[in-house]
Amino acid sequence: MFARRIVVVGTGYVGLTTGACLASLGHRVVCSDVNATKIEQLNSGEVGIHEPGLAELVQEGIAAGRLKFAVGSADAVAEAEVVFLCVPTPMGSGGAADLAAVESVVREVREVLPRGCVLVTKSTVPVGTAARLSELVGRPDVAAVSNPEFLREGSAVRDFLNPDRIVVGSDTQDAAERVAALYARLGAPTVLTDAASAEMVKYAANCFLATKLSYVNAIAELCERLGADIADVTEGMGYDRRIGQSFLQPGPGWGGSCLPKDTAALLQVAEAVSFDFPMLRATISANSHQRMRMVAKVREACGGSLDGVRLGVLGLTFKAGTDDLRDSPALEVARLLAEEGADLIAYDPGLRGDEPGLPASLTLVDDPYLAAKESAALVVLTEWQEFRALDWGRVAGVLTGPVVVDTRNHLDPDVLRRAGLSWRGVGRTP
Ligand code: UGA
Numbered sequence: 001m002f003a004r005r006i007v008v009v010g011t012g013y014v015g016l017t018t019g020a021c022l023a024s025l026g027h028r029v030v031c032s033d034v035n036a037t038k039i040e041q042l043n044s045g046e047v048g049i050h051e052p053g054l055a056e057l058v059q060e061g062i063a064a065g066r067l068k069f070a071v072g073s074a075d076a077v078a079e080a081e082v083v084f085l086c087v088p089t090p091m092g093s094g095g096a097a098d099l100a101a102v103e104s105v106v107r108e109v110r111e112v113l114p115r116g117c118v119l120v121t122k123s124t125v126p127v128g129t130a131a132r133l134s135e136l137v138g139r140p141d142v143a144a145v146s147n148p149e150f151l152r153e154g155s156a157v158r159d160f161l162n163p164d165r166i167v168v169g170s171d172t173q174d175a176a177e178r179v180a181a182l183y184a185r186l187g188a189p190t191v192l193t194d195a196a197s198a199e200m201v202k203y204a205a206n207c208f209l210a211t212k213l214s215y216v217n218a219i220a221e222l223c224e225r226l227g228a229d230i231a232d233v234t235e236g237m238g239y240d241r242r243i244g245q246s247f248l249q250p251g252p253g254w255g256g257s258c259l260p261k262d263t264a265a266l267l268q269v270a271e272a273v274s275f276d277f278p279m280l281r282a283t284i285s286a287n288s289h290q291r292m293r294m295v296a297k298v299r300e301a302c303g304g305s306l307d308g309v310r311l312g313v314l315g316l317t318f319k320a321g322t323d324d325l326r327d328s329p330a331l332e333v334a335r336l337l338a339e340e341g342a343d344l345i346a347y348d349p350g351l352r353g354d355e356p357g358l359p360a361s362l363t364l365v366d367d368p369y370l371a372a373k374e375s376a377a378l379v380v381l382t383e384w385q386e387f388r389a390l391d392w393g394r395v396a397g398v399l400t401g402p403v404v405v406d407t408r409n410h411l412d413p414d415v416l417r418r419a420g421l422s423w424r425g426v427g428r429t430p
Helices: 013-024 036-043 054-063 100-109 129-137 156-161 173-181 195-226 230-238 259-272 278-301 329-339 368-372 385-389 392-398 413-418
Strands: 005-009 028-033 067-071 082-085 118-121 143-146 166-170 190-193 310-314 343-347 362-365 377-380 403-406 422-424
Touching: 005 013, 013 028, 013 054, 013 067, 013 082, 013 156, 028 036, 036 067, 054 067, 054 156, 082 100, 100 129, 118 129, 118 173, 129 143, 129 195, 143 173, 143 195, 166 173, 166 195, 173 190, 190 195, 195 230, 195 259, 195 278, 259 278, 278 329, 278 377, 278 403, 310 329, 310 368, 329 343, 343 368, 368 392, 392 413, 413 422
Parallel strands: 005 028, 005 082, 028 067, 082 118, 118 143, 166 190, 310 343, 310 377, 343 362, 377 403, 403 422
Antiparallel strands: 143 166
């Protein structure tokens, strides 16, 4: 394999994972960021992001001399063959992706990019962005390529090194092939296409995943009304290879920094070209409905009102294995419970100490049994593995009521029953 000189702009979880993993494949990588303190920490091998295996990979890359960090992009790109843009594209006005950070980097580097350099977008960007960046660069020798990432938080390193596929799109075929070659060692199926199609793959995939989950959550509600069991129903569906067993777990709704942003952005893009997309609108509104439905379950478990009721909460992050509260359905359900007057005592293994943005009537504790203590009910909102291993007899001893509302169907109802607790899940009757 031919080692390339690569610069990755942005050291968030996508950028840092991309940089460290490309270095582990043998490339020479410089990761740049505007935050000097972060770069100083990274240079000494300190990784502030909670991502399994990432710190080790960063340290290995530094020790091997293949991974370096730099403040600002202009100097870093001076010798680059490929520049990856991994800066944030948050939800802007009306749901559209805000490209200010991407464009500002391009303006900063466009005159100093070496001849023949390839500019790659990894951030999720609207269809047409590569073409727009090409214009912004204004140099025929610099090609723009879209190479979307499909990393999940909490398993980003594993996903990068064992990808289901690599997607690379450019209107300059040769540039797309050069970017695809960076991943040759991974031996993954590779889709080489035009820039717009590569950009579309990312939105189409994330919106499909969101739709799959909204569908499962709706089927779960129907199961409750018809006396069916969602666990058996999804197992039976999943053996169909066209459906697959994964991404079929009902819950309090989907969230995180990607699916809500990407569904809103694709809807906005569709509206901009006068395309009515009722299916995607339904996917999004079903997700809001799901949160309200979880609140109704808790209210009902507490006898019809939450006013002044003390509730124990297990899990606030948007999924297990992260410390990320962005667009967390768990946090949103907690907020709605607080709005109805509940006092919340919450425990989350990923959160420590003061977290900004929590409801005023929520107290974060560092012990699950403290969350349960003197609470009228316990509400499981995130599927941390350790919750399954709690001493449920001890939990039953400190709760004032017998109900556990498990919005993730994460616990074993039999274990809870034996502890004298009443389990209420989603889409199944115990
Ligand atoms: C998601 C996609 O899965 C990645 O492929 C994509 O690269 C990434 O967005 C991105 O665009 O960067 P991520 O946001 O890390 O990854 O989270 P997921 O693991 O997909 O979970 C999303 C939400 O769906 C979470 O709230 C999770 O709890 C929920 N979920 C997931 C369920 O409720 N049930 C399931 O069966 C699976």
